[in-house]
Amino acid sequence: MAARSTELRKGVGLRAQGSGHRTTGLVMAALVVAALTGELAPTRGAQGGNAAAQRPARRIVSLVPAITEMLFAVGAGPQVVAVSSYDEFPPEVKALPKVGALLDPDTERILAMRPEMVIVYGSQSELERQFARAGIRTFSYRHGGIETTLNTIREVGTATGHRMEADVLVSSLQARLNVVRERVKGLRRPRTALVFDRQPGTLRAVYASGGAGFLHEMLEIAGGTNVFADVSRESVQPSLETLLARAPDVILEVRATGLIEGNRGAEQDPWSALSSIPAVKNRRVHLLTGEYLVVPGPRLAMATETFARTLHPEAFK
Numbered sequence: 001m002a003a004r005s006t007e008l009r010k011g012v013g014l015r016a017q018g019s020g021h022r023t024t025g026l027v028m029a030a031l032v033v034a035a036l037t038g039e040l041a042p043t044r045g046a047q048g049g050n051a052a053a054q055r056p057a058r059r060i061v062s063l064v065p066a067i068t069e070m071l072f073a074v075g076a077g078p079q080v081v082a083v084s085s086y087d088e089f090p091p092e093v094k095a096l097p098k099v100g101a102l103l104d105p106d107t108e109r110i111l112a113m114r115p116e117m118v119i120v121y122g123s124q125s126e127l128e129r130q131f132a133r134a135g136i137r138t139f140s141y142r143h144g145g146i147e148t149t150l151n152t153i154r155e156v157g158t159a160t161g162h163r164m165e166a167d168v169l170v171s172s173l174q175a176r177l178n179v180v181r182e183r184v185k186g187l188r189r190p191r192t193a194l195v196f197d198r199q200p201g202t203l204r205a206v207y208a209s210g211g212a213g214f215l216h217e218m219l220e221i222a223g224g225t226n227v228f229a230d231v232s233r234e235s236v237q238p239s240l241e242t243l244l245a246r247a248p249d250v251i252l253e254v255r256a257t258g259l260i261e262g263n264r265g266a267e268q269d270p271w272s273a274l275s276s277i278p279a280v281k282n283r284r285v286h287l288l289t290g291e292y293l294v295v296p297g298p299r300l301a302m303a304t305e306t307f308a309r310t311l312h313p314e315a316f317k
Contacts, residue, residue, distance in 0.1 A: 157169075184312050193227050205237070250286070
C-alpha cells in the first residue's frame with residue numbers, strides 16, 4: 001500500500017506540468033488515496049473555536065478546487081484570498097495567489113495571507129492541527145457521493161454567510177439531475193467502464209470508477225450501468241484481463257481539458273488491443289475532456305448531462 005501511494009504521488013508530480021494535467025492529477029490522487037486507505041466520508045465542515053466557527057469567514061484560503069468552485073458559486077468569491085496550485089476555475093482564481101495543494105501546502109504563505117478559514121482535505125489532519133494552534137479554523141473535506149457534494153455546498157454557504165444562495169444552487173442542481181433522469185428513463189442501460197486515468201498512449205495504470213462516489217453516481221443517473229458497481233470503492237485499478245472479463249458495452253474516458261487535446265486518435269488506439277470488448281468492437285470508446293467532468297462541485301449536473309448525451313444521444317434530439 002505504501003509503495004503504491006508513493007508511486008501515485010510521483011505520478012501526480014509528472015502530470016502536474018500542464019494546466020489541464022494538474023486538475024486530473026489532483027482528483028486522481030484524492031480518489032486513489034481514498035481507495036487505498038478506505039476513506040470515503042462526508043465533510044466534517046468548519047472546525048475551530050465556538051464563536052469563530054459561527055461567524056462567517058471573511059478571508060478564506062482554499063486548498064481544494066472543488067470547494068473553490070463552490071465558494072464562487074454561492075457568492076463567496078470576494079472572500080477568497082488564495083487558492084491551491086491546481087485551481088483553474090472559475091477564471092477569477094487565476095489572479096489569486098497559489099499556496100500549494102494536497103501534497104505540498106505552503107503553510108508559511110497561507111499564514112501570511114491572514115486567513116480566518118482554510119479549506120483542507122480530510123487527510124490533512126496535521127495541517128488542521130497547525131492551523132488550530134494558530135487560532136485559524138479549518139473546513140475539512142473528503143470526497144463522497146452527490147449527496148455529500150450537495151451537503152458540502154450548503155455547509156460552505158453557512159460558513160461564509162451565503163446559506164440562502166447555497167440552498168438555491170442545490171435546488172437548481174437537483175432539478176437539473178432530475179431532468180437527466182427523466183430523459184434516460186426506460187432506455188436500455190449500457191454496461192459502462194468509466195475510466196479517469198491511464199498512462200498516455202498505453203493501457204497501463206488504468207484507473208476506473210468503482211461503485212462508490214460521485215463519478216459512479218453521475219454515471220448511474222446518466223443511464224449507464226457501472227461494470228465495477230460491485231466494488232465498493234471510489235476507484236479501481238483493473239488489469240487488462242479484468243477489463244476483458246467485464247466486457248463493457250461502452251467505455252467513457254474522462255480527462256481534464258488538454259490531456260488528450262489534439263491527440264485524440266493516438267489516445268484511442270491503445271484500446272484496439274482489446275478488440276473483443278463490445279465497446280471497442282462497436283466503436284463505443286468515448287474520450288471526453290473538461291475539468292468539470294472530474295471535479296465534484298457546482299458543475300456536476302453539467303457533467304452528468306454530458307455522460308447522458310454520450311450514452312444516449314437519441315434522448316437529446
